[in-house]
Amino acid sequence: MSFTIATTLDDALAALAAGARPVAGGTDLVVGARHGKAPLPEHLVAIDRIAELKTVTETADGVSIGALVSHHQIETHPLLTTAYAGLADGSALVGSPATRHIGTLGGNIMNASPAMDTGAPLAVMLAEVELRSVRGTRRVPIEALWSAPGRTGAEPDELCVAVHIPAPDPRANTAYVRLEYRRAMEIAVVGAAAFVALADDGTIAALRVGLTAVAPTIFTGNLLGQVGRSVADAAAAAAALSMEHSTPISDVRASEAYRRHTVGVMARRAVEAAARRAAGETIAIPVNRAIGIGAAS
Amino acid sequence: MSESIHLTVNGVAYPVTVDQGRNLLSVIRTEIGLTGTKEGCDDCECGACMVLLDGQPVNSCSYLAVQAQGRAITTVEGLADGDALNVLQRNLLETGGVQCGFCTPGMLLSATALLDRTPNPSDEEVRIGLSGNLCRCTGYAKIVAAVQLTAAELRNG
Numbered sequence: 001m002s003f004t005i006a007t008t009l010d011d012a013l014a015a016l017a018a019g020a021r022p023v024a025g026g027t028d029l030v031v032g033a034r035h036g037k038a039p040l041p042e043h044l045v046a047i048d049r050i051a052e053l054k055t056v057t058e059t060a061d062g063v064s065i066g067a068l069v070s071h072h073q074i075e076t077h078p079l080l081t082t083a084y085a086g087l088a089d090g091s092a093l094v095g096s097p098a099t100r101h102i103g104t105l106g107g108n109i110m111n112a113s114p115a116m117d118t119g120a121p122l123a124v125m126l127a128e129v130e131l132r133s134v135r136g137t138r139r140v141p142i143e144a145l146w147s148a149p150g151r152t153g154a155e156p157d158e159l160c161v162a163v164h165i166p167a168p169d170p171r172a173n174t175a176y177v178r179l180e181y182r183r184a185m186e187i188a189v190v191g192a193a194a195f196v197a198l199a200d201d202g203t204i205a206a207l208r209v210g211l212t213a214v215a216p217t218i219f220t221g222n223l224l225g226q227v228g229r230s231v232a233d234a235a236a237a238a239a240a241l242s243m244e245h246s247t248p249i250s251d252v253r254a255s256e257a258y259r260r261h262t263v264g265v266m267a268r269r270a271v272e273a274a275a276r277r278a279a280g281e282t283i284a285i286p287v288n289r290a291i292g293i294g295a296a297s
Numbered sequence: 298m299s300e301s302i303h304l305t306v307n308g309v310a311y312p313v314t315v316d317q318g319r320n321l322l323s324v325i326r327t328e329i330g331l332t333g334t335k336e337g338c339d340d341c342e343c344g345a346c347m348v349l350l351d352g353q354p355v356n357s358c359s360y361l362a363v364q365a366q367g368r369a370i371t372t373v374e375g376l377a378d379g380d381a382l383n384v385l386q387r388n389l390l391e392t393g394g395v396q397c398g399f400c401t402p403g404m405l406l407s408a409t410a411l412l413d414r415t416p417n418p419s420d421e422e423v424r425i426g427l428s429g430n431l432c433r434c435t436g437y438a439k440i441v442a443a444v445q446l447t448a449a450e451l452r453n454g
Contacts, residue, residue, distance in 0.1 A: 001298050003317040003363050023364065030320070031341045031359045040318050046364050096429020097407065098347060098354040184428035185342050 005046045009053065009132070009161065015045035016157045017134045024048045024068055025102035027095065028111040053106070053161055056080065062167040067106025067160045071118075072097070074105065081285050084165055085277055086121035086174025086193050086270075092286035093117050093176075096184050106160040112146050112217070113187075119146070119218040120193035120210030121176040127165045131158040139164065143210075146217035171205070172197035175273035175287045178212060179262045181253075188213045189254045192242060192266035196231070196274040203227075204234045209271065214246035214263045221245065235271040242267035269293065302366050306331060307375030315362045322346045322357040325372060333373035333402045337431070344430030347403035348372050354410045354429070373402035376409065385409065385447045392443040396434035403430045408444045416452060420445065 004020070006012035016022065021041035023029050025048065033040040047053070053068040056077055063079060071091035074080050081088040094100050094108070094117050108118045109129060119142070128139040131154050142163070145152045154160065168174070178191030191212030197205040204227055210220040221241060226234035248259035273287045284290040300317055303310045306329055313328045322339075325348070326332050334357060337345030341359040348357045349371035376383050382390070385408055395401050404427060411418060411426030418426065423444045424437070432440065 001317045003300065003361070005364075005366070023361070026360055026364065027341070030361060033318070034320070034359060035340060044317070044361075046361075048364070096344065096354075097410070097426055098344070098356050098429045099341075101353040102350075102355055102360075184425075 001040070002043045003046070004044075005049060007049050009050055009159075012045055012047045012050060012159060013132060013134050013157070015043075016159055019043055019156075020045040021156075022047045022159060024104045024107050025070075027099050027103040028107060028113075047159070048104075059164075062165050065105055065163045065165070067162055068104045071095075071100035071103050071105070071108070074118075075100065075285055083168055084121075084125065084174065085283070085285065086124065086176045086195070086274065087118060087165070089176040089286040089288070090117035090119075090121045090193070093178060093180070093186075093188075093288060099185075105163060109142065109145070109163065110152055110154065110160050112148075112150050112152050114146075114149055114215060114217055115188045115191075115213040116218070117176065117178065117188060117191065117212070120191055120212045120220070121174055122163060122165065123210040123218055123220045124193045124195035124208040125165045125168070125174060126208075127163050129160055130162040130164060131155075132161045133157040133159065137161075143218065143220055149216050168195075169197050171199075171278055173274055173277035175270050175277060175283070177266050177270050177273065177287050177291075177293055179266060179293070180288070187253070190214050190248070190259050190263040190266055192263060192270040194238065194267070194270035194274040196271060196278045198231075198275065198278045199228070202231070202279070204229050204231065207234055207238065207271065209238050209242060209267050211242055211246060211263055211267070214242075214248040214259055216247075219245075231272065231275040235268045235275075238271045239264035239268040300363060302363060304329065304362065304365055304370060305368070306370045306372060308369075313362075317361070317363050319362050320358055321348070321355075321360045321362045321365050321370075324362040325357060325370070331372050331374050335399055335402055337399070342431070343400075344403040344407065345400055347406045347430065349406050349410055352410060352413060354407050356429070371406065371409075373405055376405060384450055385412070385443070388443040388446045388450070389440065392439045392446065394435055394440040394443040400430055400432040400434075404432065404440055408440075408447070412444070412448055412451065416448060418444070418448060
């Protein structure tokens with residue numbers, strides 16, 4: 001086994017080109033290895049000291065979030081907790097304070113768990129993932145990145161360096177909710193994110209819903225048929241469509257039938273919360289706590 | 298393959314030779330000999346192994362020791378001043394927040410990190426701050442009380 005510490009992005013990309021795998025916080029990689037899920041890679045490069053991947057930058061057309069930005073940074077960032085609130089909802093639910101301090105957005109995305117909490121909000125925001133290697137840079141729509149549980153379309157020498165999210169319209173926002181059995185160190189039983197844009201009369205101008213842990217990968221639906229309808233009608237339709245299009249599994253955490261039922265509930269609540277935010281209301285991060293989903297305190 | 302590195306724990310640089318896949322917890326306990334940090338679940342769930350890495354809480358059971366090079370590691374042994382407990386440790390004892398004591402080192406470190414970034418926490422913020430630490434004895438109420446008592450004392454100097 002070999003282990004090196006990269007302090008620059010070029011060092012990290014060179015190590016990946018030579019066959020190393022990256023580790024940042026290690027909250028999936030090391031835990032998975034200790035759990036017997038997959039052995040540690042033979043060659044590791046630590047990327048957690050690369051300062052240029054730790055910044056959140058507001059750009060002309062949105063925001064760029066470095067791959068090493070932690071969940072704690074996201075859940076406390078002034079811009080991300082307001083204009084991109086659904087992402088902050090997701091990051092605020094990840095693990096525990098320790099997980100959120102050391103766990104990174106890039107790691108969460110590239111681990112490609114269908115139960116990841118940042119995936120559905122990023123997908124409904126139409127985020128793009130920037131992958132870089134010594135061969136060059138490319139951007140991939142995030143939903144197209146995930147190919148199967150634990151798998152992405154990234155080549156072995158490509159490193160996720162940033163996530164780019166387009167700026168929402170002034171009358172648009174997002175929310176992410178999940179079903180959980182306890183309030184810490186929990187994985188989504190099912191989850192749903194919604195992007196809602198409102199017309200001047202308060203009806204739906206745009207609606208996208210993303211679903212967590214009900215299919216091999218996180219997937220979204222663009223609910224064009226709801227344009228012009230009321231938020232309540234659209235939320236009900238989103239619930240029905242989410243139940244219809246989910247293909248959940250039964251496992252120790254929930255049965256297929258229970259997941260299929262509850263994903264509809266989560267979708268309805270995500271649409272309602274995103275619409276309230278789109279109308280200008282502030283709902284505290286994460287929505288789960290604010291509207292009392294899941295375990296009581 | 299093993300590697301010779303230095304790990305800085307509670308301000309002291311310890312030279313250690315460790316396998317590159319080894320976790321920080323076992324190195325702290327068996328190479329460095331500081332056994333205040335506990336192994337509970339060994340699966341990143343219970344928080345008994347919590348240490349601070351540059352002031353931030355980390356589950357040391359699931360963190361590679363070699364990755365902690367050059368970082369400031371704080372364990373429970375770094376909180377007291379010699380034999381004199383610090384205010385948080387004293388308050389945890391006095392409020393009855395310590396029963397079997399196994400979770401206590403991890404609780405102390407999570408609470409320390411919380412109070413560093415949130416000097417005036419709400420009870421909800423304390424519960425969130427300690428949410429990665431399991432306690433099977435106390436029911437948590439007295440631990441939350443001890444953190445709040447400490448926060449008040451630190452604010453009042």
